[in-house]
Amino acid sequence: MRGRALIAAAVMVAGAVAATPATGAEAATVNRTVLSDGFSGAGGDRPDGDVWTLADGRRGIAVLDGDGRLALGSALRTTKTFPQQYGRAEARIQGRRTDGAWRALGVLDAQGGVPAGSLETLGPDRVDGDDFHTYAVDWTPTTLTWSLDGRAVLRFTRAAKGEPLMFVLNMASGGYYSNGMLVDWVTVRTPVQVDAAKWKAYTAYKPGQLVEYKKVIYRVREAHTSLPGWQPDLVPALFAKA
Structure with missing residues (x-):
C-alpha cells in the first residue's frame, strides 16, 4: 500500500x-547472468541439453530428482564456452569430498581439456556429504580463484591468458569417486558496462x-x-x- x-x-x-528529465548517464558496471539453472523438471528427466552435456561423451548418470536438484554420477560440462575475461560461477552442491574444490565445480578449456597452469592451495576444502555447500570460481584473464562457502581455498594461475572456459560438475575427489552428488543450482555471471544516470531529487x-x-x-x-x-x-x- x-x-x-x-x-x-x-x-x-x-x-x-x-x-528535470534524467540526463548525464555515465558508464557503470553490473553483473549479468549468462547461465542460471535450478534443475526444475520431472524426476528422471535429463538436464537441459542446450546447457549441459556429459563430459566424456558416454552414457552416465545425470538426472533430475523432481525436487529441483540434479542427481549426478558422472562428469557434466556446459555445452558452451565463456569467452568473457571476468566472471563468477557458483554451484550449490552436496557430496563428500576428500579434497578438490576445483573438481566439484571444475574448469575446462575450449577443447574440453584441463587448462595448463599452476595451482596454489589457500585453505582446506574437505567436506562431508551431509550438507550442501556453495562452490564458486572467480576468474580473470590470469587467475582462477575457488572458494568454498565464501572462503578462498585454491588459486590457479593460467598459462594461457584469457582463453575461453567451460565449467564442469565432477564427483571425482582426490583421485577417487564418491557415491554421487546432488546439485541444487548453478549460476554464471559476468560484469558488463551499462549507462546509468545518477539519482537525484x-x-x-x-x-x-x-x-x-x-x-x-x-x-x-x-x-x-x-x-x-x-x-x-x-x-x-x-x-x-x-
Whole structure:
C-alpha cells in the first residue's frame, strides 16, 4: 500500500514540480547472468541439453530428482564456452569430498581439456556429504580463484591468458569417486558496462531506465518524479536492483 501511495503521489507532484528529465548517464558496471539453472523438471528427466552435456561423451548418470536438484554420477560440462575475461560461477552442491574444490565445480578449456597452469592451495576444502555447500570460481584473464562457502581455498594461475572456459560438475575427489552428488543450482555471471544516470531529487524517471545510487545500479519500475527521501534503496515500489 505504501508503494502505491508513493506512486500516486509522484503523479500529482509531477504536475506541480518542475521536473528535470534524467540526463548525464555515465558508464557503470553490473553483473549479468549468462547461465542460471535450478534443475526444475520431472524426476528422471535429463538436464537441459542446450546447457549441459556429459563430459566424456558416454552414457552416465545425470538426472533430475523432481525436487529441483540434479542427481549426478558422472562428469557434466556446459555445452558452451565463456569467452568473457571476468566472471563468477557458483554451484550449490552436496557430496563428500576428500579434497578438490576445483573438481566439484571444475574448469575446462575450449577443447574440453584441463587448462595448463599452476595451482596454489589457500585453505582446506574437505567436506562431508551431509550438507550442501556453495562452490564458486572467480576468474580473470590470469587467475582462477575457488572458494568454498565464501572462503578462498585454491588459486590457479593460467598459462594461457584469457582463453575461453567451460565449467564442469565432477564427483571425482582426490583421485577417487564418491557415491554421487546432488546439485541444487548453478549460476554464471559476468560484469558488463551499462549507462546509468545518477539519482537525484526532482527528476523525471521512465520505466526501464537504469539509475545509480551509492554505487548500486537500479532499474526504474514505474514512471515518476523523484522527491527528497525517495532514494532507490528506500522505495522498492519504484526501483529494483539491477
